[in-house]
Amino acid sequence: MTAIILVWNPDEWNEWTYPAVLEEVAETGRFLASWEVGTTDFATSGADAWLVLQGRHGRGLIGHGVIVSERPAPRLQAPDAAGTAEDWSPLYVRVAFDALLPAGDQIPPAVLQETVPGLDWEALPGPALAVEPPVAPLIRGLWREFGPPPGADPTQPVPGTVTSAAVSRVEVNRYEHSPDARRACIAHHGTSCAVCGFSFEIAYGDIGKDFIPVHHLVPVSQLGSTYELDPVTDLVPLCANCHAMAHLGVTTPRTVAELRRAMAGAGYLTGQALTQKELQAQQDARRILNQQ
Numbered sequence: 625m626t627a628i629i630l631v632w633n634p635d636e637w638n639e640w641t642y643p644a645v646l647e648e649v650a651e652t653g654r655f656l657a658s659w660e661v662g663t664t665d666f667a668t669s670g671a672d673a674w675l676v677l678q679g680r681h682g683r684g685l686i687g688h689g690v691i692v693s694e695r696p697a698p699r700l701q702a703p704d705a706a707g708t709a710e711d712w713s714p715l716y717v718r719v720a721f722d723a724l725l726p727a728g729d730q731i732p733p734a735v736l737q738e739t740v741p742g743l744d745w746e747a748l749p750g751p752a753l754a755v756e757p758p759v760a761p762l763i764r765g766l767w768r769e770f771g772p773p774p775g776a777d778p779t780q781p782v783p784g785t786v787t788s789a790a791v792s793r794v795e796v797n798r799y800e801h802s803p804d805a806r807r808a809c810i811a812h813h814g815t816s817c818a819v820c821g822f823s824f825e826i827a828y829g830d831i832g833k834d835f836i837p838v839h840h841l842v843p844v845s846q847l848g849s850t851y852e853l854d855p856v857t858d859l860v861p862l863c864a865n866c867h868a869m870a871h872l873g874v875t876t877p878r879t880v881a882e883l884r885r886a887m888a889g890a891g892y893l894t895g896q897a898l899t900q901k902e903l904q905a906q907q908d909a910r911r912i913l914n915q916q
Contacts, residue, residue, distance in 0.1 A: 627672035627760040628691070629743075630659050630719070631750035633679040646724050654720045654875065656692070661715050661752035669693055670873065673719050674755070674763055676748055677730050683746060684730030688767055689721035692875055720875045723772050731770045739766055806838050808855035817863040819883045824863075836861040839870060841877070 634642075640657065648655045659673075668691065675687030725731075733745035740762045755763065815836045816823045824832030839862040853859075860880060862870065869886070870877045878886075 626757060627674065627755035627763070628661065629674045629676055629748065629753050629755055630661070630689075631676055631678055631748045631752060632686075633750065634677075634681050635679045642727060645721070646726060649721055649724050654689075654722045655724075657719050657721060658716045659719050659752070661717055662750075672755075672760065672764070673717070673721075674767075675721070675724070676745070677727075678748060678750070682728065682730060684732045685725075685736060685763070685766065685770075686727070686730035687721055687724040688771065689719040689723075690875060691717050692720045693718040722875075723767075725772055731766060735770070736766065805853055805855040805859065809838055809859035810834070810836065810861060812856045813861050815861060817866055818860045818880050819862060819866040820887060822863040822865075837864060837867060838862075839867050839877075841879075 645655045645657075671691045673689040673691055674685060675689065677684055677686045736743070736745040740759055742756075742759060815825065815834055817836065824835045826832075838859045840858060841860055842858055862880075866883055869883055
């Protein structure tokens with residue numbers, strides 16, 4: 625299942641302080657929570673989780689997250705229709721909420737009903753229900769239109785670890801860390817991509833000399849307020865392609881070793897592609913050497 629709806633009625637369950645959760649998502653990019661989904665195992669890791677508010681506090685779509693793991697609850701005893709006890713086990717999922725709307729700003733049922741008429745948004749059965757594949761892109765489209773702006777980028781350092789002047793946004797998301805930290809990282813690791821070996825200087829000549837984007841290895845959500853940047857252990861040079869693959873579809877970035885294994889499994893061979901001119905130069909060199 626690619627998406628599920630989590631039904632939240634604060635009158636029945638309110639074990640978190642929503643304003644504090646909202647603030648944590650805004651600051652760190654996510655909030656981890658365990659959520660009961662009933663007794664039907666239809667949630668899988670990586671699925672979208674849409675949080676829908678119900679009850680007297682308001683109704684509507686209020687949040688988005690991603691299922692990061694499933695875990696069964698301790699087995700309980702419940703009577704069946706005949707009055708005998710049978711085992712049943714409500715299931716829980718671990719959700720990384722990454723975008724939430726303030727209470728009162730949720731997407732109202734009327735808007736949801738107009739776009740996704742197949743569900744009764746005024747009275748959704750809880751605690752969770754599956755989203756059929758044709759419905760998932762409709763909900764995602766609504767969220768893009770009415771949801772909050774994108775949250776914290778996982779590649780951005782924690783505020784205070786580098787100067788604000790060291791961060792700039794260009795056509796793609798690239799964060800240039802402080803010059804001293806970047807120099808220390810490159811002095812240790814070099815200017816080639818730590819995963820695929822790509823060199824901007826080899827590919828582009830002088831304009832690519834000493835250039836390589838620097839990737840922050842530690843997820844922002846795991847860093848505390850007292851964290852201090854170590855440019856050798858926390859930073860690594862990655863080309864734009866490998867940087868994108870480090871973050872694609874995961875909440876915790878893939879490691880350099882994981883990316884190398886993925887490339888090896890796909891049959892990729894590291895190294896540079898030689899131009900026809902370079903191949904001809906090598907052949908000429910061998911011919912001259914063989915004549916001596």
